[in-house]
Amino acid sequence: MEEDRAGTDIGLAAEIEEQQRGEQLELEEASEQADEAPSNGEPKREESAAAPDTATETTTEPTGMLDTEAAANTPAIAQNNSSQAPTASAEKPALRQPKKRFVGRRAAAEAAAAATPRSSDAVSVEDAGAVGAAPRPRARRPARLLNQVPAELLDDPALQAAVALLPVNYSFEVPKTIHRIRTLGARRVGLQMPEGLLLFATTVADILEQFCPGTETLIMGDVTYGACCVDDFTARALGCDLLVHYAHSCLVPVDVTQIRTLYVFVDIRIDASHLVAALERSLVAATTTLALVGTIQFNATIHGLRPVLERAGFGVLVPQIAPLSKGEILGCTSPQLADAAPDRQLAILYLGDGRFHLESIMIHNPGVPAYRYDPYARKLTREAYGHAEMQDLRRAAIRTARGARSWGLILGTLGRQGNPHTVAAIEARLRQRGLPVVTLLLSEIMPHKLARMSADVECWVQVACPRLSIDWGYAFARPLLTPYEALVALGLRDDDWARAPDGAVGGVYPMDFYGRDGLGRTRAGEIV
Structure with a gap:
């Protein structure tokens, strides 16, 4: 495994999603380019469904x-497949270079001229995609x-x-x-x-x-x-x-x-006029800035709402935590919001049913009021979260873990939940301290399963879903820590919330597991 x-590299997620939303525009642009392409006296060929793919990348x-x-x-x-790559010959015009982001017309023209193949050279679609843009630190396949x-x-x-x-x-x-x-x-x-x-x-x-x-x-x-x-x-x-x-x-x-x-993505279309009317009746538009977030099903609606709410007088922002799309949040990953203008009140507006994803951004922004619009029930509600209680429970688990003499590491095997590199990195830290470690593979982590093995394990660290520890950690006989909490217990992370007294909201509990530098993205050999 x-x-x-x-x-x-899950950094491609946001790019892939944005490309899928813009594919129709790309196809229309490609069609216009094909109309302008020189024919060299040959009759213009109509594109068919069997034509080779063209590598493009745009936002x-x-x-x-x-x-x-x-x-x-x-x-x-589609994935790269060069088996159908065309070849260039003296009788046929050179392959047209696809557009690249952040490349101006002059630079693109010069790069295309420099990259024009000789008549004896065979050119693949992948080669044709290598327009002379600035090299990236990591090579990525062209979309x-x-x-x-x-x-x-x-x-x-x-x-x-x-x-x-x-x-x-x-x-x-x-x-x-x-x-x-x-x-x-x-x-x-x-x-x-x-x-x-x-x-x-x-x-x-x-x-x-x-x-x-x-x-x-x-x-x-x-x-x-x-x-x-x-x-x-x-x-x-x-x-x-x-x-x-x-x-x-x-x-x-x-x-x-x-x-x-x-x-x-199973995009779900809703009539958002009711939401706009509810917001206008419940909030003062002139003094409110809304941070629009939701699950991927409502992402198109979120972006469509922005100009409508701005016309109504609201300040609007669509936050992002890379590599997720703008406005998208997960139950374990959400953006930390910047302060609004002095004359405005920042508020979270979550579009979707249920609270699981909303709680993620609420945990990451404890001082920001949150509202949820349920498109099925057509209700706009003010939501609250017990930040002090949650932080008390997690601080207590960390304090108990600091005295543990034997540790257990759990690698989640439900789909791609578990990251073996994160497990290896935490195991290395524990062994540096001379602590014995046992490793388990579990698809679903249940209290009764771990209870049978808790006689020899005094603390568990689960590398699966951070919300399992946050939401249900109290139900386990032994401390059940997230990877981040394990690093806090080992003295490798020091955040304000972890040092705050009980009963207080001591700061921000991070919710960035799948963020660009999150512990869900640990690579082989990386030290945490």
């Missing part, structure tokens, strides 16, 4: 529409886009009738999924969904099998809590050619997963 995860902003059409008909990001979903598939009345069986405001991106299956020639496809979408799983599976003859679908029924639970290892073990993961962002990039993976 450790070799499988070596070199993992676009959301359209700003509240009820934008879901991305069901947009092409998906690639699958061909546009064919019009005959989008306009197929039988497919439209089948998709109509699914909720109209939920975008399962069925045409794109069918096109991906056909393009890859996948014969066994794994479907992974969170609990709330499993009631649609059999319908989606039937549609895919009906329009992809010879393809078998497998519904993966193991619990899926979040983006960290993408289970490409199990899908590979089951012989799947493709894994379709629904309702979460690509925290684990498609060039890292062990099999081809398609992320379907």
